[in-house]
Amino acid sequence: MRKNKLGIFFHAVTIIGILMMESPIILLANRIEPKIFGFPFLIAWILFWWFICTLILLIAYQMDWGRINNRKKEV
Amino acid sequence: MTAGVLIIFLFLVIPLIIGFIAATKAKNTSEDYFIQGRGMGSIAAFFTVAATWWSAFAFLGSNATFYTQGPVYLTAFAWNILFGYLYYVIGKRIWFLGKKFNYITPSDFFGDYYNSEPLRVIVTAILTIFTIPYLQIQLTGGAYLIEVASGNVIPFWLAAALFYIVIIIYVWVGGIRAVAWTDIFYGFLLFFGLLYIGFYAANLVGGTTSLFEQMQQQFSSHLTLPGPEGSAGYARWISLCVITALGALMGPQLWLRMYAVKHGKLFNLMPFLISLLAISYIGSVLVGYTGVIIMPGIENPDQILPIIAMEYMPFVIASIILAGGASAAMSTANSQIHAVSTILTKDYYQRYKNPNASEFKLTQISRYAIVFFSLLAYVLALFAPGLLVTIGLVAFGGTAQLIVPTVGALFWKKSNAKGAIVGLLGGIGITVFLTFVPGLTSPLGLDPAMWGLLINSILFVVISLSTASREQKLVERFEEALSEYQQTEGEMEDKEEKIIKVN
Numbered sequence: 001m002r003k004n005k006l007g008i009f010f011h012a013v014t015i016i017g018i019l020m021m022e023s024p025i026i027l028l029a030n031r032i033e034p035k036i037f038g039f040p041f042l043i044a045w046i047l048f049w050w051f052i053c054t055l056i057l058l059i060a061y062q063m064d065w066g067r068i069n070n071r072k073k074e075v
Numbered sequence: 076m077t078a079g080v081l082i083i084f085l086f087l088v089i090p091l092i093i094g095f096i097a098a099t100k101a102k103n104t105s106e107d108y109f110i111q112g113r114g115m116g117s118i119a120a121f122f123t124v125a126a127t128w129w130s131a132f133a134f135l136g137s138n139a140t141f142y143t144q145g146p147v148y149l150t151a152f153a154w155n156i157l158f159g160y161l162y163y164v165i166g167k168r169i170w171f172l173g174k175k176f177n178y179i180t181p182s183d184f185f186g187d188y189y190n191s192e193p194l195r196v197i198v199t200a201i202l203t204i205f206t207i208p209y210l211q212i213q214l215t216g217g218a219y220l221i222e223v224a225s226g227n228v229i230p231f232w233l234a235a236a237l238f239y240i241v242i243i244i245y246v247w248v249g250g251i252r253a254v255a256w257t258d259i260f261y262g263f264l265l266f267f268g269l270l271y272i273g274f275y276a277a278n279l280v281g282g283t284t285s286l287f288e289q290m291q292q293q294f295s296s297h298l299t300l301p302g303p304e305g306s307a308g309y310a311r312w313i314s315l316c317v318i319t320a321l322g323a324l325m326g327p328q329l330w331l332r333m334y335a336v337k338h339g340k341l342f343n344l345m346p347f348l349i350s351l352l353a354i355s356y357i358g359s360v361l362v363g364y365t366g367v368i369i370m371p372g373i374e375n376p377d378q379i380l381p382i383i384a385m386e387y388m389p390f391v392i393a394s395i396i397l398a399g400g401a402s403a404a405m406s407t408a409n410s411q412i413h414a415v416s417t418i419l420t421k422d423y424y425q426r427y428k429n430p431n432a433s434e435f436k437l438t439q440i441s442r443y444a445i446v447f448f449s450l451l452a453y454v455l456a457l458f459a460p461g462l463l464v465t466i467g468l469v470a471f472g473g474t475a476q477l478i479v480p481t482v483g484a485l486f487w488k489k490s491n492a493k494g495a496i497v498g499l500l501g502g503i504g505i506t507v508f509l510t511f512v513p514g515l516t517s518p519l520g521l522d523p524a525m526w527g528l529l530i531n532s533i534l535f536v537v538i539s540l541s542t543a544s545r546e547q548k549l550v551e552r553f554e555e556a557l558s559e560y561q562q563t564e565g566e567m568e569d570k571e572e573k574i575i576k577v578n
Contacts, residue, residue: 014156014160014346017156018153018156018157018160021150021152021153021156021316022150022153022157022312022313022316022317024309026300026309026312027300027309030299030300031299032291032295032298032299035287038283038284038287038288039283039287040146040287040290040291040298040299042146042149042298042299042300043146043149043298043360046149046152046153047152049152049153050152050153050156050350050353050354053156053350054156054347054350054351054353057156057159057160057346057347057350058347060346060347061343061344061346061347065163065343
């Protein structure tokens with residue numbers, strides 16, 4: 001059961017990450033200042049959410065959707 | 076100049092050698108030629124998907140877009156994630172069904188699920204027609220890079236011809252296995268080439284921090300939407316992301332790679348790997364913006380990367396980088412040629428002309444088709460030029476429409492053939508209408524294919540609900556298969572060899 005919830009969590013975070021980059025929310029980040037590590041804010045925003053999504057996809061692979069046998073054992 | 080030609084020569088010969096080695100592993104069956112007997116290993120599968128996904132569109136078009144339209148191409152970071160995610164959610168199911176029901180082409184899947192011959196024909200036509208323009212941009216981009224990398228010793232027409240002769244030879248002898256193996260070589264060149272030239276270019280103006288400082292002072296409109304021309308705002312941002320991810324995912328070349336994979340585990344890891352690869356777009360950001368500062372006003376923006384490379388880098392390094400760019404084009408083109416020829420052979424020739432064709436005959440027909448499509452793309456590249464990203468979007472817009480009946484088949488029991496047919500015709504119709512009728516502009520600035528997807532989805536749902544459902548036997552057959560997928564996915568990871576194919 002816990003694994004199922006974890007699976008949903010990974011899907012949800014991935015979708016939220018995509019929405020942060022692709023929904024109209026992006027227009028709030030559509031600015032140059034403040035710069036972050038020298039990058040304009042818009043680029044930094046995209047890199048931040050890209051990093052979050054990539055990390056989540058790696059964790060998701062390692063913890064849940066890559067090891068479905070674990071789910072079966074728990075059930 | 077001689078060094079440049081030598082590099083090009085090596086660049087053309089190495090894939091040939093790899094292709095011939097791959098051919099020695101081939102078995103004498105058409106299934107092996109088309110989808111490697113569903114036995115493609117994870118490393119080859121990952122690289123061939125990644126390299127096929129990357130194209131001249133990404134290598135040249137990305138820099139050009141930052142150079143002329145500002146930051147809209149940053150949406151590529153999201154489309155990589157979306158593509159990888161869908162490759163897992165949708166691709167793995169297609170892989171499972173392909174293995175279970177022995178599908179080889181996308182039309183096999185649609186024809187079987189919806190039990191409709193007209194739908195099968197429509198899908199085949201969409202895949203063939205809309206893949207050719209995308210093939211053309213690979214050839215145009217790749218040939219241009221070879222021309223520049225050779226120091227203009229090899230003219231465009233000859234570069235394009237060499238480009239295709241090499242591809243034809245190794246696809247001819249090795250089928251999809253040769254394509255996948257050469258894609259490993261291309262993938263490496265491409266990834267590191269783009270990143271390297273990006274940071275090299277930024278250093279020309281004092282590094283990344285200095286680059287963005289100068290951009291802010293002199294060209295600040297390049298750093299925010301809608302860019303310096305005012306035309307690349309949110310509508311283009313979302314259109315590029317959705318249409319590119321869906322259009323590529325539904326392209327026949329990626330579809331065959333779903334069937335070809337041996338182990339389902341690869342699909343679990345693919346979202347992370349494809350997402351990770353997006354970091355190479357940083358190279359495009361840096362090249363495009365550096366170009367704005369040091370080389371304003373270039374006539375053809377698609378040429379910004381090759382021009383910076385040849386102007387500012389040592390010639391040998393520049394040639395290697397440009398060969399990496401040509402890799403992007405070749406790795407996509409080889410897969411497309413192979414995929415379209417597979418469709419022609421299986422979906423037209425075998426299905427309607429010669430159902431009892433021998434394995435040898437099928438492979439032969441596919442090889443002739445490879446030559447035919449290569450010639451067609453060659454003629455298009457010579458006589459129908461255009462901006463790479465623009466042509467690419469038209470091609471993706473067509474194949475992207477297939478996502479609607481695909482999602483319907485995988486997740487909605489009530490979907491039926493009439494809904495799929497009317498939806499596809501409506502979606503493609505709107506896309507073509509808004510794209511090609513002179514004087515018409517797409518509402519809200521969205522890409523025509525976005526409206527196509529909307530109309531397609533509405534028609535698909537409404538018609539499916541208002542017409543008779545699919546035969547009960549058919550519904551049950553797929554319901555069982557998909558619920559087997561849900562239940563046994565983990566088991567399959569370990570015991571995939573035991574899957575019983577239902578012919």
